[in-house]
Amino acid sequence: MTGAGIRQMQVIRVFAIALCLIGVTLSPLRAEEVLAPPVKPDNLNAPQADAAPPVLGDLLGGNAVPGSSTPVVPYAPAITPDAGMPDQGTESPVYMVARLSDDGPALTQGVTWRVYRPALNQNGRLELVATARGGDADFRLPPGEYFVHTAYGYAGRTSRISVRNGLTSQTVVLNAGGIKLDAQFSGNQPIRTGRLVFDIYEREYNSRGERKVVASNIKPGDIVRLNADTYHIVSRYGAVNATVRADIRVEPGKLTEATVFHNAARVTLKLVNQPGGEAIANTNWSVLTPGGDTVVEGTGAFPAFVLASGEYQVIARNEDKLYSREFEVKTAAHGEVEVLTSSLLKQ
Structure with a gap:
């Protein structure tokens, strides 16, 4: 072939390549046709392993990528490299229930839960990390060892729990009544x-x-x-x-x-000039056993005491004068004990 023929063939080839390039520019393929094989009409909702990852806004909103017929896979948490499981943070759920006895029902109110770390803090005390009140308890705790004190009125029990990844549940039997x-x-x-x-x-x-x-x-x-x-x-x-x-x-x-x-009764003491008379104020009182031991003392016109059944002696002091009387307390026989000023004690 002559030199002129060769140049003619090169021109024709360049022209054909140019036409191909112009055709690609005028008829662009959609993104899904580039990134994934065609999807059959009866399998439109099947997730495609090779689909392009959607943008963040679409993941949060759950919408399809504009201009694409391929559905967006719903958002899932990131995969942790060590466990191969969704990363749910450093805390695990802990569920606890209390019973009075092994075969008793779960308590639904009145229970106080306190969770402590087993190690002493700088003050020499266990560190309180969580509390709950009511019936059962639902905590979120980092994995580890803990002490749990369960209180129900004056009843209580301290137990130890081991929190691991995943749900930890435990029933505390208080053995109480x-x-x-x-x-x-x-x-x-x-x-x-x-x-x-x-x-x-x-x-x-x-x-x-x-x-x-x-x-x-x-x-x-x-x-x-x-x-x-x-x-x-x-x-x-x-x-x-x-x-x-x-x-x-x-x-x-x-x-x-x-x-x-x-076996007792309530008695009221009175210092009077005559039976049934008006009580004299500013009187000091001492109630003694028959052996002379002091049982109780008081001040006033009408001191009242609950005394066990038995025999007593009462001494009233008024204006440096002492008055005395013996009396008996009978079960449920409430009443007054009058001391007459005529019962003056010699000093």
């Missing part, structure tokens, strides 16, 4: 006057020969929640010497009702 206390006069007569309260002690003595107070100033009819055990109960009627003691057993998951009986 309740006690409801009341008091009457001997003979089943109700007590309607005077202050009546109960103190609850541990049954055993400590190294100092004392019982530890569990609960004090409990009113009649109040329900006290306690760990299952035997307790020493002291009923105090008034503030002097009318006390009754008893040992009562609390069973797990049960309410124990107990009534104690008092």
